[in-house]
Amino acid sequence: MDGLQLARRRAGTVGLGVAQPAPFTGAADVVGWFGALQSQDYHPAKWAVAQRLGPGITDTDLDRAFDDGVILRTHVLRPTWHFVTPADIRWLLELTAPRVHALNAYAYRVTDLDAGVLRRATDLIAEALAGGNHLTRTEVATMLNRNGITALRVRLGYILIHAELERVICSGPLKGKQHTYALLDERAPQAASLDREVALAELVRRFFTSHGPATEKDLSWWSSLTRADIATGLALAGDALESTEVDGLTYWSAPGDPPSPPPSPSVRLLQAYDEYIVGYTRSKHLLDLSGLVAAASDKLALPNGVITVDTQVAGRWKRTVRKDEVIVDAVLYRPFDVAESRSLQDAADELGGFLGARAVVAVSVL
Structure with a gap:
């Protein structure tokens, strides 16, 4: 393959290569296909989901799916928000949170968030959210400040990220136009854990199936996993993935033909x-x-x-x-x-x- 052939195959695997019918039946299918879909900006991220679902899906439909917990939003893989499914949220966090915590270590230090403060803040948030009590960012901050923990701007952000990475909280339903937080155990009570090697193999397979052809370095950045972890995941994935070399780079993808492209120009x-x-x-x-x-x-x-x-x-x-x-x-x-x-x-x-x-x-x- 040459570069253009790689790009055409990639457009298909990321869900942009098929005109109709769309290969996904709902928001959870799209998000689950990727494992995690970056949602740093909530409204544009909904549009990314909708483009994989085809005509007929509306912004309101995806707000409803989000409110119903069909898709969730949390910090995972990297220090940014992603959409994830309830089925994937726990094992993805267990696998990648230690790496994201390491990336956040400097921010924890400069905002004076040591282990004790973070643990107490997380416990207070968990207590406040218990019983289906969904709180906005402002409401969480008010509660923490009332309990003697300064929770403003960046510091509040990292308190919340830490609680997400610790698998205590995730997104709740919208409250008007405001996002809320909920207990992960209440929002995704059936969320499963995976043995670490099983999780490694699954994440590596999921990435190269949904993003391939792609390189190990691409996956390393996307997932925050080490190259050693990725090598282990590739070995464990076995025949579920195949490689090809183009211009001195090794690209990994799922075997088989990619979806047909839509008519050009698209x-x-x-x-x-x-x-x-x-x-x-x-x-x-x-x-x-x-x-x-x-x-x-x-x-x-x-x-x-x-x-x-x-x-x-x-x-x-x-x-x-x-x-x-x-x-x-x-x-x-x-x-x-x-x-x-x-x-x-x-x-x-x-x-x-x-x-x-x-x-x-x-x-x-x-």
Whole structure:
């Protein structure tokens, strides 16, 4: 395979390669396919899920799934939020939390959060949430401050992250527009633990199946696992994965043919943290085989959404939601032809359908 073939296969495995019918039946299928789907920004992350489900799914549908606990949100893999399923949340945290704690160690020190303070804060939060009592970030902070633990801004953030990593809390249902926290044991009472080797094999298999072809270095960044752990996971995964070498790099993926691509040109409006964008470090160049992104890298104040044409990054975008319409400001790295422009409008209309608004596209070219 060459770089473009790798990129085409990858677009299929991340759920962007099939036109219709969509291969997933619901939000839990999408999130479970990846194991964890980055949700640093909640609203754009819902759009990433919706794009894998196809037309008909709405923003309200995914809020409902989130409120019902079909998908959960917590800090796992890296020091950022991810969507996870109730079935996966416990074993993923058990496997990766020690590494994330190590990454957070400096932040714990500079915010004066030693083991004793973190343990007491976690115990207080657990007591306050018991019995299905879902609290917002502000309400948690008020409770901690009342009990003598300063919980402001960054310090509060790391207190909450620590409690998530310790498998005590996770996301609760929305309270209006505010996110809440809930006890993990109450939100996902059937969440299973796995033997560490079983968990290693499963996470390695899940990543390369959902993100492949990808490299070990890609997985190391995505999961925070050591290269030694990844080597162990690959050995344990056995025939569930296969490798190929291209230009001196070894890429891993699940065996078999990838899904068929949609008709070209296929333009997509991806959120900045879509797994197709953030799932890779060593092999991120497959998104920019022609060097368009590199040529635009010195431009300032670009929107952070990513426009792709087929498998390649071709611009940036942002959305502005108004009462009855969503404005899509598209900044292109090169001019689009008629077919690509039509596909861009189709992508905006898909976003409009998701949000229940008419889509208006405004285009500029760098």
